Amino acid sequence: MTEFSTSWTACDGALFYCRAGYENDCAAEVMLLAGEQGIPGFCRARDGEACLHFHPATPGEVPALLDALDWRHLIFPRQWLGRLGHVGGLQEGNRVRAIVDALPDSLRTVSGLFLEYPDTNAGKALSRFCRSFRAPLLAGLREQGLELAPGSAAPRLHLFFQDSGAAELALSDPARSAPWALGVPRLRLPRSAPSRSTLKLEEALLVLLEPGEREALLRPGGVAVDLGAAPGGWTWQLVRRGLRVTAVDNGPMEEQLMASGLVEHLRVDGFRFRPRHSVDLLTCDMVEQPARIAALMARWLRRGDCRAAIFNLKLPMKQRFRAVLDCLARLPETDARGRPLQRRCRQLYHDRDEVTVAVLPTY
Numbered sequence: 001m002t003e004f005s006t007s008w009t010a011c012d013g014a015l016f017y018c019r020a021g022y023e024n025d026c027a028a029e030v031m032l033l034a035g036e037q038g039i040p041g042f043c044r045a046r047d048g049e050a051c052l053h054f055h056p057a058t059p060g061e062v063p064a065l066l067d068a069l070d071w072r073h074l075i076f077p078r079q080w081l082g083r084l085g086h087v088g089g090l091q092e093g094n095r096v097r098a099i100v101d102a103l104p105d106s107l108r109t110v111s112g113l114f115l116e117y118p119d120t121n122a123g124k125a126l127s128r129f130c131r132s133f134r135a136p137l138l139a140g141l142r143e144q145g146l147e148l149a150p151g152s153a154a155p156r157l158h159l160f161f162q163d164s165g166a167a168e169l170a171l172s173d174p175a176r177s178a179p180w181a182l183g184v185p186r187l188r189l190p191r192s193a194p195s196r197s198t199l200k201l202e203e204a205l206l207v208l209l210e211p212g213e214r215e216a217l218l219r220p221g222g223v224a225v226d227l228g229a230a231p232g233g234w235t236w237q238l239v240r241r242g243l244r245v246t247a248v249d250n251g252p253m254e255e256q257l258m259a260s261g262l263v264e265h266l267r268v269d270g271f272r273f274r275p276r277h278s279v280d281l282l283t284c285d286m287v288e289q290p291a292r293i294a295a296l297m298a299r300w301l302r303r304g305d306c307r308a309a310i311f312n313l314k315l316p317m318k319q320r321f322r323a324v325l326d327c328l329a330r331l332p333e334t335d336a337r338g339r340p341l342q343r344r345c346r347q348l349y350h351d352r353d354e355v356t357v358a359v360l361p362t363y
Contacts, residue, residue: 008063008171010104011082013041013055015160015170017183018076019347020050020120026076028321030054039065050118051160053083070176071183075324075345075355078119079183081158081170088166095133096140099159102169109147111174112156113138116182129164184349190236194254197233197285199350204310205237208344208358216363217308218243223279225306227270227296228286232257238283239263248273271296275305282306290314294327301359304336309359312351324355331359 018026027043034041034054039061045052056062066082074080087102115130115137117123137159138148153174160168180186185206187199205214220242226235230251238245239262247253247265257263266273270286282300286293290313300306316323324345334340345357 007106008066008082010106011062011066011084011171012059013053013062013083014065014069015081015083015168016052016054016077017079017116017119017160018050018052019078019349019351020048020118022076022320022347023047023049023052025321027052029074029076033068034065037065037068041065048120050120050123066173071178072176072344076321076347077183078347078349079172079178081160081172081177082155084169084171086166086168090165090167096137099137099167099169100140100144103146103157107146107155107157107171109149109152109154110157111149111152111154113141113148114156114158114172114181115161116158117161119182119184123162126161126164130161187350192256193233193236194231194257195233196350198236199233200285200312200348200356201234201237201283201310203348203350204346204356204358207346207348208310208356209360213360213363217281217360222281223277224281224283225273225275225279227273227282227284229253229265232263234283234285235263238281243281246275246279274303278304279306280308282309282311284309284311287314290316290323290327291330294330297357297359298330298332301335301341302332307335307361310356312354312356314354328357331357335361 016026016030023045027045030043039056041054041056043052043054056065069080071080085102087098090098115134117126117130155171156174158170158172160170185203187202189196189199218241222243224238224243225246225248227248229235229247230249230253232254235245235247236257239260244262247263248268248270250267253265293311293313297309297311301309313327328343328345331343332341340362342360342362345355347355
């Protein structure tokens with residue numbers, strides 16, 4: 001971001017968005033990342049607020065921390081931002097002026113403008129306000145000479161409203177932060193999908209895989225296994241992309257999905273099933289202890305039974321971040337031929353008390 005007239009030096013800390021109720025897990029991850037960078041500090045988070053602030057002990061450490069962040073490598077944070085500061089006392093008639101005055105003079109170009117709110121029931125009540133306030137705010141920013149350059153490498157400007165009278169001002173790097181408002185891709189449940197769980201895999205394919213990886217892994221004619229498949233939400237996502245799927249589950253599969261001719265349904269134990277030949281992709285959304293799922297996925301990958309795997313880990317009530325790290329440590333770093341594997345893990349918007357993991361070859 002140094003090619004533009006603003007930089008992380010205008011920021012006094014970092015702002016993270018997360019799922020409500022997971023603030024402590026998000027804070028634990030942020031503190032670990034800060035510690036790995038040798039940056040002491042503290043997190044300010046309240047349960048249920050769906051966000052947290054990280055404050056370095058030394059303000060000069062902010063750029064080093066923000067330069068180390070990439071949304072693709074974060075688990076519990078949906079989005080990260082460089083925090084410029086807080087502006088309060090906003091009232092109808094003075095909001096635009098107060099916000100413009102609070103921005104640093106060095107900020108002359110932005111590539112986007114996001115008006116956001118906590119992903120909570122109370123926060124969602126602000127969505128209408130944010131939509132209506134965007135146009136007058138954008139006009140006010142332009143009057144002050146702030147250029148909007150969509151598609152450029154300039155930082156994006158975020159206003160995070162706790163209510164209509166106060167907002168956090170923040171910046172994001174478009175190359176290393178999530179591209180969607182609140183860090184959440186907006187997906188619609190297809191009418192023909194057998195269950196809402198289909199959205200979890202659709203989001204995982206969008207968030208955890210790069211475009212080239214999706215093209216290579218999900219090519220028509222590919223072969224996949226879906227463990228814990230019934231009634232077929234995840235299988236449906238694979239079939240619509242032309243893959244042939246072995247659906248493993250003792251429960252029934254949706255009839256229309258079976259009529260596609262691309263699904264073989266086996267009523268067998270998912271922990272004992274093994275394919276005759278290696279498959280392109282293994283998916284799994286079984287309700288089971290996370291350590292047991294991680295061990296199962298590791299066996300498939302080490303034996304070469306699959307080239308890639310996408311699966312969910314159901315989380316315990318306590319020490320959830322530690323449980324995720326323990327499970328990730330069980331996964332192999334190389335495949336059966338010694339080729340490196342890459343691991344990505346994220347709590348998706350459509351996940352609940354779980355995280356989604358992708359283990360992929362290096363394409």
